[in-house]
Amino acid sequence: MANRTGQGPARAPRRADGLSRELIIRTAIDMLDSGGEKALTLRALTVRLRTGYGAIYHHVADKDDLLAAAADQVITGVTASTADGSSDPRTALRALALSLFDAIDAHPWVGADFSRQPWRPALLDFYESVGRLVGDLGVQHEARFDAAGALVNYVLGVAAQNAANARLLAGGAADRETFLENAAQQWAQIDPGRYPFVHAAATHLSEHDDREQFLVGVDIFLAGVATLR
Amino acid sequence: MANRTGQGPARAPRRADGLSRELIIRTAIDMLDSGGEKALTLRALTVRLRTGYGAIYHHVADKDDLLAAAADQVITGVTASTADGSSDPRTALRALALSLFDAIDAHPWVGADFSRQPWRPALLDFYESVGRLVGDLGVQHEARFDAAGALVNYVLGVAAQNAANARLLAGGAADRETFLENAAQQWAQIDPGRYPFVHAAATHLSEHDDREQFLVGVDIFLAGVATLR
DNA sequence: ACACGTGTTGGATCGTCGCTCCATTCGTGG
DNA sequence: CCACGAATGGAGCGACGATCCAACACGTGT
Numbered sequence: 001m002a003n004r005t006g007q008g009p010a011r012a013p014r015r016a017d018g019l020s021r022e023l024i025i026r027t028a029i030d031m032l033d034s035g036g037e038k039a040l041t042l043r044a045l046t047v048r049l050r051t052g053y054g055a056i057y058h059h060v061a062d063k064d065d066l067l068a069a070a071a072d073q074v075i076t077g078v079t080a081s082t083a084d085g086s087s088d089p090r091t092a093l094r095a096l097a098l099s100l101f102d103a104i105d106a107h108p109w110v111g112a113d114f115s116r117q118p119w120r121p122a123l124l125d126f127y128e129s130v131g132r133l134v135g136d137l138g139v140q141h142e143a144r145f146d147a148a149g150a151l152v153n154y155v156l157g158v159a160a161q162n163a164a165n166a167r168l169l170a171g172g173a174a175d176r177e178t179f180l181e182n183a184a185q186q187w188a189q190i191d192p193g194r195y196p197f198v199h200a201a202a203t204h205l206s207e208h209d210d211r212e213q214f215l216v217g218v219d220i221f222l223a224g225v226a227t228l229r
Numbered sequence: 230m231a232n233r234t235g236q237g238p239a240r241a242p243r244r245a246d247g248l249s250r251e252l253i254i255r256t257a258i259d260m261l262d263s264g265g266e267k268a269l270t271l272r273a274l275t276v277r278l279r280t281g282y283g284a285i286y287h288h289v290a291d292k293d294d295l296l297a298a299a300a301d302q303v304i305t306g307v308t309a310s311t312a313d314g315s316s317d318p319r320t321a322l323r324a325l326a327l328s329l330f331d332a333i334d335a336h337p338w339v340g341a342d343f344s345r346q347p348w349r350p351a352l353l354d355f356y357e358s359v360g361r362l363v364g365d366l367g368v369q370h371e372a373r374f375d376a377a378g379a380l381v382n383y384v385l386g387v388a389a390q391n392a393a394n395a396r397l398l399a400g401g402a403a404d405r406e407t408f409l410e411n412a413a414q415q416w417a418q419i420d421p422g423r424y425p426f427v428h429a430a431a432t433h434l435s436e437h438d439d440r441e442q443f444l445v446g447v448d449i450f451l452a453g454v455a456t457l458r
Numbered sequence: 459a460c461a462c463g464t465g466t467t468g469g470a471t472c473g474t475c476g477c478t479c480c481a482t483t484c485g486t487g488g
Numbered sequence: 489c490c491a492c493g494a495a496t497g498g499a500g501c502g503a504c505g506a507t508c509c510a511a512c513a514c515g516t517g518t
Binding site: 270271272281283291386 | 473475476479480
C-alpha cells in the first residue's frame, strides 16, 4: 500500500527552498547562456529545478512569458549603467549603444528574442535615452523620432546578426578561430567576377572586429544626424 | 485480401502531376503568406499537396531548408529590379533599400527568417549591390565594408521590427486601425514624467508611416556616409 | 486540538510538432 | 520483359509546450 487511495502515484517530498518566479528566471537565463535557445525546454527546467510543470506554470504564464522576462532581466540596467549625464550627447550615445551591444553579445539569445517580441519595457528605457540624447544633439520635432528610431533599429539589426552568428558558432564549429576560417574559405570561393565586393569583404573577414564595425556604424549614423540639425 | 502480403496498409494511388521542389516551395510561400510562420507545418503541407512526408523530404532536406528556400525565392529579383544603373548612386541606394523593405513588408515572415539564418545567397546580391553603390558614392577601402554592413544591418533591423509588428497584427487585432489605436492608447498611458520622449512618440504614432520613416533612416545613413568621403 | 481553505507543488497526460523509416509504386534502360 | 533506382505515401518515434488534478503545507478560525 503505497498510498491511501491506491490510485495516485508515489510523490517526491516537497522542495524545501521556495520556488519563485525570480529563481525560475535566473535558472532560465543560465540555461540559455550555456546551451542556447534550444537548450531551454520546460522539461529540462523541471529537471534542473527538481520540480514539475505545475510549479513552474504557477509562477510563469507560458514559455514566451519566461523568455521575455529573461530578456528584460538581462537588458535592465544597461541604460542605468551609462546614464551619468556628465559627458556630451555624442559620447553618451556611443556608450549607450555599445552597452546594449555588449549585453546582447554576452547573451546572444536576447537578440533573437527581441526580434520576436519588440518594445519590451526594458527597451523603452533604451528608446527613451536615445531620444533624449538625440534631442540634446540639437535634433527637433519629428526628426527626433525618425533619428532615434533609425538608431534603435540599427542596433537591433546588428544584435540580430550577432545572435545569428553566435548560433552558428555554438552549433557546428569547435571554436571561433576555425569557424572564421571556414566562413572565410566559403566566402573566398564566391565568384570574384560576379561578386567583387563580397569577395573583397571576405578577405577582410579575419582581421575584422564586430564591436569596432558596430561603432563605426554608430558614428556614421551620428554624422548623418548632425546634418539634420 | 486487400493486398498481396497482407501486411502493408492500403495505399492511395500515386499522384498524377509531378511533385517538385519548386512546387513545394511555392506552396510553402503561399501558406506562409496567408497564415504566418506558425501556419507552415509539414503536416499541413502534406494535406495541401495531398502527399506524404517521404515525398516532401525527398525534395527538401528539412524545414529550415524549406524556409530558407522560400525566403530566397521571395528576395531573388529584388536587386535585379532596381539595377538599371542609370540613376546616381544615392537614388539607386534608396530604391534598392526600399525594394527590399517592400518585399519583406509584403512577406513579413522573411524578416524573421533572415534574422535566423543570415547571409543567404539572395542577400549576397543585396550586399554586393550596396557595396558597389557605396563605392560609387566615393567611399574607399575598409570604410566601404563598414558603411555597407551598417546599411544592410539597418535594413534588416527595420525588417525584423516590421515582421514582429505584422505578427502582432495577424494575431489578436482585427485590422490595422484598431491595432494602432490600442497601441497608441497603451503608449499614451506611459508615465510622461519618466518617459517624456516615448510619450511624445506615442502621440505621433497614428500619423506615422513605416515606409517613410524607413526612408528617413536611409537618408540619415547616406548623409553620414557622405562625411566619410 | 482540529478542521478548513488557499496558495503551492509534482507529474501523468494530451495534442502537435519535425522527422525517420520502410513498404510500395512508377519509369526506364538493358 | 524485367531489374533497378528514383519517387511516393504513411505509420510511428521521440520531444515539445501546455493542461489538469491529486497531494501537500500552512495560516486561520473555532
